[in-house]
Amino acid sequence: MHRRRRTSLALMAATLLAAPLLTACGDDARPGAAAVVGGERITVAQLEAQVGQTRDAQVAVFGEQGYADALDQQCSAARQAELHQRDEAAAQGEKVVAGRETCAPDRATLAGMISERVVKAAADEAGVRPTRKDLRERRVQLQEQTGGTAEQLEEAYLRTYGIPASRIDDHLGYQYRLDGLRQKYAPGSSPEQADQRVRQELVRTAERLGVDISPRYGSWDGEQLLMVAGSDPWLSSDPRRLGEEKAEARSQSQAGGLPAL
Template identity: 45%
Template sequence: MHRRRRTALLLTAAIAVAAPLLTACGNDAHPGAAAVVGGQRITVAQLESRVDEVREAQRAAVPDEEQYRQVLARTGSLTRDTLHGMVLDRVLDGAAQEAGVTVTRKEIQQMRAGMEQQAGGAKELETAWLQQYGIAPERLDDSLLLQLKAQKLARSLGTDTGRPEFWKALSEASERLGIDMNPRYGTWDAERSGRVDAKTPWLREVTAAGSEQPV
């Protein structure tokens, strides 16, 4: 597999990690919330703001009206994917804290530098992740932080992100936090380890790709 492709799979795999952890629940007790994690709300307004960041970046990158409509059609699940990423960030943060795992700014910069070199430059990396995975340029470092947390948590457990030990740590963090998702944003199939309306490629590639980064 081409190195740029393997690196790009990092983001996709990170979203998939959440699959066995999240179940859709009615959240009538939390009006205005897209999800509640650990008693903390992710509001619909916060979610929409994140989605707007992506749409604005897509519009700037694709000024042609017809091409932009095609982009919209290809990214119809952007809102749900964005929310899942936001929830996953909190779950991973909880699991990482429990395991004593931390990520430094320098590690994020090192990872980004390696990926930019593979992609052919900073702009090329930002464009690739925007086009393929719906990550706005200003959120790229946040996404890399998510990747590093997952990789370092797995290593702290003596495993990798495709092994049961890793999933167990995330499941335990999820149970401690409690996750209440607004059902309008989708449901999760724990047995299939994926969102019920999506295919899931996966986690074994993230470990191979991550091992190339100077973490």
């Protein structure tokens, strides 16, 4: 049971559980921002620094070829996450749109940065707040599962998630919050039911916060909860900013011609 739950949450961690399909907002008042979540900017400099930090750490440990192999592994995990999400949507009779871009390091990193903020906001609202003791205990448990040493845990995180040692605690906190949300909103449920309930809460939270994304990195599809290509000056999670007809036209244009993963 616990192993299945960890696997399912890992799939969730590979995608942003975000807001409805994004539509354009007005003038660009966010120079230098890759995204804005709840009024808080994620700057291009912050994003590029995190991407560079990860690359430098992977090259230092695995070499250039190892870095390329790690990207392949992470891309494969993203594809699995997409298939998982699409299967869930199809099973519920929802429209499934092909064509996603989830493997580029900058897009994947930005998705993670936004996801962390959405999950934290939902967890704060639910009263789920990990302590340092909680994170230490989780680190010890994971260290035992990955061979018993801190170095083995750090290598596993770097290879599997593309997360350097300095950010492991951040990711542990992210997973702790997801687990806490499952326990809060779906106690005793199956992993699939719990994931669906948590997803609903995160969609609601993202809608409340508002998520704006620079078209340099794409936009968010709230139906599939995945990143897609975009071309508007700025894209927003607030559907009130454009009429439904224009939003639908944009949705159809974005769905066409994109590379399937």
